[in-house]
Amino acid sequence: MTVLVSATDLLFERPGGFALSVPSLAIEAGEAVAVLGASGTGKSTLLDLVGGVLRPTSGALALFGHDVAQLSNSALDRLRGDHVGVIFQEHNLLPFATVRQNVALGVQFSAARRRHLRATALEDEIERLLDAMDLDAAELLRRPAHTLSVGQRQRVAAARALLGAPSLIIADEPTSALDEGNQTRFLALLQEARKASGAALLFVTHDPRLTNGFDQVITLDTPSLEGKGL
Ligand SMILES: Nc1ncnc2c1ncn2[C@@H]1O[C@H](COP(=O)(O)OP(=O)(O)OP(=O)(O)O)[C@@H](O)[C@H]1O
Ligand SMILES: [Mg+2]
Numbered sequence: 397m398t399v400l401v402s403a404t405d406l407l408f409e410r411p412g413g414f415a416l417s418v419p420s421l422a423i424e425a426g427e428a429v430a431v432l433g434a435s436g437t438g439k440s441t442l443l444d445l446v447g448g449v450l451r452p453t454s455g456a457l458a459l460f461g462h463d464v465a466q467l468s469n470s471a472l473d474r475l476r477g478d479h480v481g482v483i484f485q486e487h488n489l490l491p492f493a494t495v496r497q498n499v500a501l502g503v504q505f506s507a508a509r510r511r512h513l514r515a516t517a518l519e520d521e522i523e524r525l526l527d528a529m530d531l532d533a534a535e536l537l538r539r540p541a542h543t544l545s546v547g548q549r550q551r552v553a554a555a556r557a558l559l560g561a562p563s564l565i566i567a568d569e570p571t572s573a574l575d576e577g578n579q580t581r582f583l584a585l586l587q588e589a590r591k592a593s594g595a596a597l598l599f600v601t602h603d604p605r606l607t608n609g610f611d612q613v614i615t616l617d618t619p620s621l622e623g624k625g626l
């Protein structure tokens with residue numbers, strides 16, 4: 397089994413005193429990993445480390461077969477573009493670009509992901525992914541993104557993240573703006589679509605009920621106040 401992400405004794409410290417410590421982490425190809433924890437425990441920070449947006453203060457971190465410490469910033473950016481599809485909490489889409497243009501952005505920064513599409517035509521693949529996320533491509537393709545509902549926008553963002561078959565989808569509370577029924581539905585569609593493309597998933601949520609069906613659940617604890625005189 398290919399290991400996509402592996403970390404040992406990972407430490408990330410911010411100047412303000414926040415520290416995230418991850419003794420060990422491994423994400424294998426095709427695995428689904430949930431990250432749980434209260435606000436401020438470092439969930440987004442962990443995703444930025446795994447996504448190669450932040451570098452660890454100390455410890456070993458390997459992403460997609462490369463030791464992060466050995467990579468230049470531009471090499472790290474390229475690695476992220478080739479291997480990672482990202483779904484944010486909100487504001488995922490360019491509001492005045494069409495749904496089709498927004499999804500096509502998924503391969504904008506990666507020649508490897510564009511090459512992957514050569515076998516399938518780009519337009520067919522965009523429509524297939526919209527369909528997989530239960531969106532009516534015929535109705536929505538030419539619509540500007542700002543005319544969609546929040547739930548539809550998040551499903552378009554998922555289609556964009558999956559375009560060009562990246563090996564890992566990183567999603568930071570993509571369901572927090574959705575009502576409960578739509579949260580479950582979004583996650584079920586995302587799980588099915590990313591399994592079909594063989595991608596692993598790293599998914600942050602506040603809600604333990606959403607972690608059913610994940611292979612690993614990482615719980616981040618509130619940073620200890622002991623020893624700080626509080
Ligand atoms: N860009 C930044 N500069 C300085 N401190 C930051 C920055 N981003 C986050 N922090 C701090 O780092 C800590 C962890 O933040 P992080 O965003 O990882 O938490 P989180 O678990 O994702 O929280 P939430 O559930 O609210 O999104 C917090 O104390 C936060 O204030
Ligand atoms: Mg966060």
